Amino acid sequence: MIVTYDNEVDAIYFKLTENKIDSTEPETDRIIIDYDKDNNIVGIEVLDFYYLVKKGLTVADLPFPEDERLTVSQYFNILLLFNPEGKYKDCYIILRSSKN
Template identity: 90%
Template structure:
């Protein structure tokens, strides 16, 4: 998993595979999922990430593959100072 965070806009992207993005679907107005040709998740983008974490968003709310959940958890447990 490769994770990028843009502090200026409070957006995080979890890149789960190197597969080419075939389609992008909004899960909600702040959560966007990228899929490959086989409908596997390539990446998950969360806009207003720390705002949503403060409101209760956690790793269980997103469609992470089981083998990536532990890695993803560390990003949800960072203390929010904004």
């Protein structure tokens, strides 16, 4: 999994696989899901991330595979630790994990 956060636009992207994106569907007006040709989730983008977190967004609200939820939860915590309230405007964070 690769997680990128861009503070200029307050957007976070969780890239779950290296599969090619075949389609993109909005889950809501701020949550966008990328799918491969077999309809598996390739990535999840959350726009207005800090706004949604302040409103109560949690990992459980996003359609992550069960085996990825702990990793994503840890990323949420790391991001909130390093950039509380989204106040650092020159912040661009990339987090990587591997199941190997």
